Amino acid sequence: MRDQDIIKILQNFKSIKPDRNYSEKSRMLVLLSKEQIADNKLPSFKIKSFADVLKLSTLVGAAIFLLLFLVGGVSYINKNFSPLALEGLNQKSLIAEAENINNSIQITLEEIKYLNQSNQNAINTIEEVSKNKSMYVAPTSTPSVSTSTIDEIDKFLIENNPSSTENQSDLIDKLLNQISQ
Amino acid sequence: MLRNILKISGMFLILLSATATSKICFAQTLDISINKTALAKEEKTEESLDLEARKKILTKIIDTAQSEINGLKEKLNRFDLNEDWQKIRDEFLNNLSNLQSYYQTLEEKFSGEITIEDIKIMAKELKDRREKNYTSELKKITNMILIFETEDILKIVNGRMNKISADVKKLAKQNLIKTDVLKIYLSQAEKHLKNAEGYKKDAKDLYFKTIDGILGITEQQEATSTEKETIIKKEDMTEIQDSIRNLIKESIMELRATYDIFFKMNDRIKKYL
Numbered sequence: 270m271r272d273q274d275i276i277k278i279l280q281n282f283k284s285i286k287p288d289r290n291y292s293e294k295s296r297m298l299v300l301l302s303k304e305q306i307a308d309n310k311l312p313s314f315k316i317k318s319f320a321d322v323l324k325l326s327t328l329v330g331a332a333i334f335l336l337l338f339l340v341g342g343v344s345y346i347n348k349n350f351s352p353l354a355l356e357g358l359n360q361k362s363l364i365a366e367a368e369n370i371n372n373s374i375q376i377t378l379e380e381i382k383y384l385n386q387s388n389q390n391a392i393n394t395i396e397e398v399s400k401n402k403s404m405y406v407a408p409t410s411t412p413s414v415s416t417s418t419i420d421e422i423d424k425f426l427i428e429n430n431p432s433s434t435e436n437q438s439d440l441i442d443k444l445l446n447q448i449s450q
Numbered sequence: 451m452l453r454n455i456l457k458i459s460g461m462f463l464i465l466l467s468a469t470a471t472s473k474i475c476f477a478q479t480l481d482i483s484i485n486k487t488a489l490a491k492e493e494k495t496e497e498s499l500d501l502e503a504r505k506k507i508l509t510k511i512i513d514t515a516q517s518e519i520n521g522l523k524e525k526l527n528r529f530d531l532n533e534d535w536q537k538i539r540d541e542f543l544n545n546l547s548n549l550q551s552y553y554q555t556l557e558e559k560f561s562g563e564i565t566i567e568d569i570k571i572m573a574k575e576l577k578d579r580r581e582k583n584y585t586s587e588l589k590k591i592t593n594m595i596l597i598f599e600t601e602d603i604l605k606i607v608n609g610r611m612n613k614i615s616a617d618v619k620k621l622a623k624q625n626l627i628k629t630d631v632l633k634i635y636l637s638q639a640e641k642h643l644k645n646a647e648g649y650k651k652d653a654k655d656l657y658f659k660t661i662d663g664i665l666g667i668t669e670q671q672e673a674t675s676t677e678k679e680t681i682i683k684k685e686d687m688t689e690i691q692d693s694i695r696n697l698i699k700e701s702i703m704e705l706r707a708t709y710d711i712f713f714k715m716n717d718r719i720k721k722y723l
Contacts (some may be wrong), residue, residue: 277685355620357613358712358719367709370603374702377599380525381592384518388588391511392580399573404503408584 497566505526505560508576512553519546522591529598538661542591549584553558589691596698597657600650600705604643607705613641614712632715639711646704653697660690 356362398404478629523546526539556572564572622629 304615355617355719357610357615357617358716360716360720363610363712363716366606369714370705370709371604373599373603377595378520381596384522384588384592387514387518388580388585390583391515392577394507395509395573395577395580398504398507401570403496403500404507405499410564 470674499702501564501566501569502542504566504573508569508573509557511576512557516550522588522595525595526591526647529602531598534658538594540592542587546591547588549579552579555560560593586687586691589688589695593657593691593694593698595652596695597650597654599653600646600698600701603700603705604647604650606619607643607646607708610638610712614639614715631718635711635718639708639715642708642711646701646708649697649701649704653694653701656690656697658695660687 525545526542529535529539531539541632556576559568559572571572615636618629618632
């Protein structure tokens with residue numbers, strides 16, 4: 270076979286075309302197979318409509334509710350039906366309640382103590398003011414009465430700030446003794 | 451002639467010396483006068499500084515008193531009271547407001563022109579008012595606060611007692627642990643709580659019974675009153691207030707004893723957990 274014959278044959282191949290029905294069918298098959306692959310890859314995240322969203326959220330909600338119900342139920346049963354579930358002798362709540370009461374009494378007693386002392390201090394200072402003795406002393410000499418008195422009042426107010434670290438029960442005893450005197 | 455000349459010159463010398471002496475005297479007088487003015491000025495400055503110092507002290511005391519009164523009012527207003535006790539509270543609130551107005555008037559006076567003597571008089575009045583009225587009023591108000599705070603605490607402790615009592619019953623029914631000791635503790639706690647209630651009630655009753663005295667009978671009223679029971683002298687009033695405070699103190703001590711027993715019960719229960 271000569272070269273020219275071969276070229277001619279090859280050129281004839283160019284004009285070969287598939288059957289029209291066959292090509293359309295094949296194309297459809299190819300396209301369909303792509304969609305199926307995509308569906309298989311991400312089956313759970315494919316949300317097509319609002320109904321799907323609703324369905325998904327209902328499922329999640331139901332799961333959470335069930336979980337909470339189980340946890341809460343166990344806790345309730347344990348609290349109310351357990352033989353040693355005691356509301357009154359519960360240590361945590363007993364301590365918290367006692368502390369609240371203690372603090373409340375302590376604050377009131379300290380306030381009363383402060384008010385009494387403050388009143389007595391004020392009476393003593395006012396008495397000084399009503400006397401003839403000068404309240405002003407030149408700054409070069411000993412500290413002036415006026416300044417020291419005001420400082421005393423400030424100091425007193427600060428000292429009476431209820432922030433003591435002293436044992437609360439002892440403090441209450443001490444305060445009760447003081448106010449009852 | 452010579453004699454005449456000597457006479458004239460002698461007179462001239464006398465005149466000259468007299469003039470010189472008078473000049474010196476004048477200068478001395480002037481000097482004294484200047485010194486006196488300077489001294490007066492100095493005295494005035496010191497006096498004004500003294501006045502300022504007195505004003506400053508009283509202003510500070512009044513400011514503190516005002517905030518203390520606001521605190522007392524706030525505390526009194528916290529309680530949920532019945533009609534009778536509301537009247538007592540209103541009376542105290544009214545007295546406190548009057549005291550605040552008085553302080554305000556004093557402060558206004560300080561800002562005007564006043565002398566040291568005025569300040570001294572004001573200070574004396576203020577001292578008398580605090581000593582005679584406020585001191586006893588303060589005791590009454592704080593006693594009322596203590597009574598109602600104790601009453602609030604008693605409600606809480608009663609609630610706890612009911613719960614613990616239910617717990618002990620529950621444990622006895624289940625028959626899982628021995629409850630004999632718990633029952634003894636419970637009865638002790640109930641006794642302390644009952645005592646606390648009793649002391650608080652006594653304090654409250656005494657306070658209410660002496661209500662006329664608490665609200666302050668005027669001297670005229672005291673003089674005209676024929677009923678012995680209603681006459682409460684100031685000294686008696688102080689004693690009554692001290693008794694009320696002691697009763698409240700006893701009540702608080704009993705509440706503490708109640709909680710001590712609650713904790714002992716809790717310790718016992720912990721052994722079984």
